[in-house]
Amino acid sequence: MTSSDKTCDRGEEEADTAGASGPLPVRPLRKDAERNRQRILKAAAEVFTERGLEATLDDVARHAGVGVGTVYRRFPDKASLADALFEERIDALVEMAEHAQGEPDAWAALVSFLERGAEMLTSDRGLRQILMFAAYGHERVGYARDRMRPAIGRLLERAQADGQVRPDLGPTDIPLIEFMLGAAAEYTRHVRPTIWRRYLALMLDALRPARDSFSPLPEPELSADEMIVAMHSNPLSRHVLHKAPEIRNRPTARRDPSARGNTQ
Amino acid sequence: MTSSDKTCDRGEEEADTAGASGPLPVRPLRKDAERNRQRILKAAAEVFTERGLEATLDDVARHAGVGVGTVYRRFPDKASLADALFEERIDALVEMAEHAQGEPDAWAALVSFLERGAEMLTSDRGLRQILMFAAYGHERVGYARDRMRPAIGRLLERAQADGQVRPDLGPTDIPLIEFMLGAAAEYTRHVRPTIWRRYLALMLDALRPARDSFSPLPEPELSADEMIVAMHSNPLSRHVLHKAPEIRNRPTARRDPSARGNTQ
DNA sequence: GCAGAAATGGAGATGCGATCTCCACTCATG
DNA sequence: CATGAGTGGAGATCGCATCTCCATTTCTGC
Numbered sequence: 001m002t003s004s005d006k007t008c009d010r011g012e013e014e015a016d017t018a019g020a021s022g023p024l025p026v027r028p029l030r031k032d033a034e035r036n037r038q039r040i041l042k043a044a045a046e047v048f049t050e051r052g053l054e055a056t057l058d059d060v061a062r063h064a065g066v067g068v069g070t071v072y073r074r075f076p077d078k079a080s081l082a083d084a085l086f087e088e089r090i091d092a093l094v095e096m097a098e099h100a101q102g103e104p105d106a107w108a109a110l111v112s113f114l115e116r117g118a119e120m121l122t123s124d125r126g127l128r129q130i131l132m133f134a135a136y137g138h139e140r141v142g143y144a145r146d147r148m149r150p151a152i153g154r155l156l157e158r159a160q161a162d163g164q165v166r167p168d169l170g171p172t173d174i175p176l177i178e179f180m181l182g183a184a185a186e187y188t189r190h191v192r193p194t195i196w197r198r199y200l201a202l203m204l205d206a207l208r209p210a211r212d213s214f215s216p217l218p219e220p221e222l223s224a225d226e227m228i229v230a231m232h233s234n235p236l237s238r239h240v241l242h243k244a245p246e247i248r249n250r251p252t253a254r255r256d257p258s259a260r261g262n263t264q
Numbered sequence: 265m266t267s268s269d270k271t272c273d274r275g276e277e278e279a280d281t282a283g284a285s286g287p288l289p290v291r292p293l294r295k296d297a298e299r300n301r302q303r304i305l306k307a308a309a310e311v312f313t314e315r316g317l318e319a320t321l322d323d324v325a326r327h328a329g330v331g332v333g334t335v336y337r338r339f340p341d342k343a344s345l346a347d348a349l350f351e352e353r354i355d356a357l358v359e360m361a362e363h364a365q366g367e368p369d370a371w372a373a374l375v376s377f378l379e380r381g382a383e384m385l386t387s388d389r390g391l392r393q394i395l396m397f398a399a400y401g402h403e404r405v406g407y408a409r410d411r412m413r414p415a416i417g418r419l420l421e422r423a424q425a426d427g428q429v430r431p432d433l434g435p436t437d438i439p440l441i442e443f444m445l446g447a448a449a450e451y452t453r454h455v456r457p458t459i460w461r462r463y464l465a466l467m468l469d470a471l472r473p474a475r476d477s478f479s480p481l482p483e484p485e486l487s488a489d490e491m492i493v494a495m496h497s498n499p500l501s502r503h504v505l506h507k508a509p510e511i512r513n514r515p516t517a518r519r520d521p522s523a524r525g526n527t528q
Numbered sequence: 529g530c531a532g533a534a535a536t537g538g539a540g541a542t543g544c545g546a547t548c549t550c551c552a553c554t555c556a557t558g
Numbered sequence: 559c560a561t562g563a564g565t566g567g568a569g570a571t572c573g574c575a576t577c578t579c580c581a582t583t584t585c586t587g588c
Binding site: 136138171179214234 | 317430441463492495
Binding site: 030031056072 | 545546547548549550551555556557
């Protein structure tokens with residue numbers, strides 16, 4: 001599946017198709033329609049980035065100032081929208097991995113990759129969900145993974161060959177570290193979304209084969225209060241807890257003690 | 265709220281209450297009922313531990329070999345069951361923190377705390393959700409947190425005073441590290457639930473003020489295949505994606521190209 | 529044994545919220 | 559202006575988890 005058969009993915013490619021009798025003339029959208037399409041994409045980017053994929057298409061529509069109907073006209077379903085939306089993000093991720101090769105210093109290359117990757121991952125809830133939790137876009141993600149694997153391998157091996165990174169690390173450790181940082185960011189996203197930098201710094205210290213001191217940590221620790229807020233601002237989706245449906249009439253007192261109240 | 269007004273929490277305390285005219289005689293459960301109560305608790309422990317709180321009370325009931333009705337007779341709702349269930353777990357966590365103080369070596373004390381804490385956290389999805397995602401039992405969790413904070417503080421300060429831990433760490437770093445390990449375990453739970461030990465070892469190296477070499481990592485890295493499986497075994501809850509309702513009749517082809525097919 | 533209280537199971541009522549449809553209307557476009 | 563592409567948003571539909579209800583079964587005290 002090449003993805004474009006699933007998405008109403010119309011870039012700029014097929015501008016007019018002149019008078020050709022090609023199979024799909026695809027007239028360009030009317031001007032207002034195209035404008036709405038862009039609005040939807042923009043709104044979706046904002047909403048999914050901030051609140052993740054649990055945002056509703058109704059939310060997206062409202063944010064875009066259009067009706068849901070309009071969203072559904074342009075994108076057959078939520079998956080298509082997400083897919084269209086994260087295509088560029090994922091490509092950016094891959095490109096970044098390949099680009100990091102260019103850095104002359106092996107350690108700097110690895111650090112830059114870790115840092116920029118974490119930046120992307122921690123600043124975009126939707127992307128995180130797509131990458132970490134097989135949500136939508138399997139093909140795209142699989143493709144990204146296949147492209148990144150060798151890039152990461154080279155990055156790591158080069159740093160190890162240089163003696164800049166401990167030799168007992170393997171390529172899969174890198175994404176897992178990024179995921180852990182992503183988890184930290186997710187967790188603290190309402191209090192201090194940048195705390196991950198602190199833990200990345202810590203991790204980087206851990207990656208070195210030896211050190212004679214600790215490198216300064218870029219972020220202050222979470223204060224006790226921030227910690228408390230963080231714990232409370234991660235309510236498990238109401239779906240997991242399935243919010244008890246308001247006040248259901250609870251006619252008979254449910255505790256069994258009461259059941260024995262009236263003797264017999 | 266003292267929790268016990270919410271839970272049908274009947275321990276062994278009130279055995280019979282003789283002939284007293286006390287307000288709540290609370291006759292003991294019938295033998296079969298008590299046996300079922302235990303079964304439910306046991307089943308809930310297993311189910312919640314393994315699958316987390318998204319497990320249904322129907323699941324618990326089935327696992328216990330009783331009907332849902334029976335579960336609801338004993339525990340007014342899911343929260344009560346979870347609360348009753350995790351009381352002991354959370355107490356164990358607190359006790360562990362306080363117990364770690366006993367360890368003569370400051371570094372060993374901290375390590376033991378981190379390790380045993382992570383063990384608990386990584387082996388119990390339900391506990392993780394309760395601690396990390398304000399799910400149920402707020403009071404209990406708050407209490408645990410208040411008890412643990414000073415214990416952790418002492419643990420850390422002692423190790424720092426000894427020069428065994430870098431001085432730029434603060435007490436909130438400890439739980440956050442545990443949470444990151446928890447996230448890693450969550451992520452790899454179907455492939456290699458113990459991989460967190462690898463990252464704990466890495467983190468421990470990072471915590472030291474200086475080192476002249478890396479300490480051996482206890483777990484092999486994830487293989488590329490394991491990584492792929494991990495990525496695919498974390499489907500975002502179908503609620504987040506809201507599974508498209510099977511094949512909904514999709515009468516008109518939805519792609520707009522088709523809309524212009526009949527040359528208007 | 530037996531009477532009757534206690535306990536049970538599990539089908540279904542209830543509520544909820546997300547997805548997607550439908551169509552009377554609006555308004556670009558030629 | 560005439561026409562049909564485009565719109566919005568109320569509501570149909572659906573799936574699912576929670577909790578209820580009561581005919582039936584099981585225990586217990588006498």
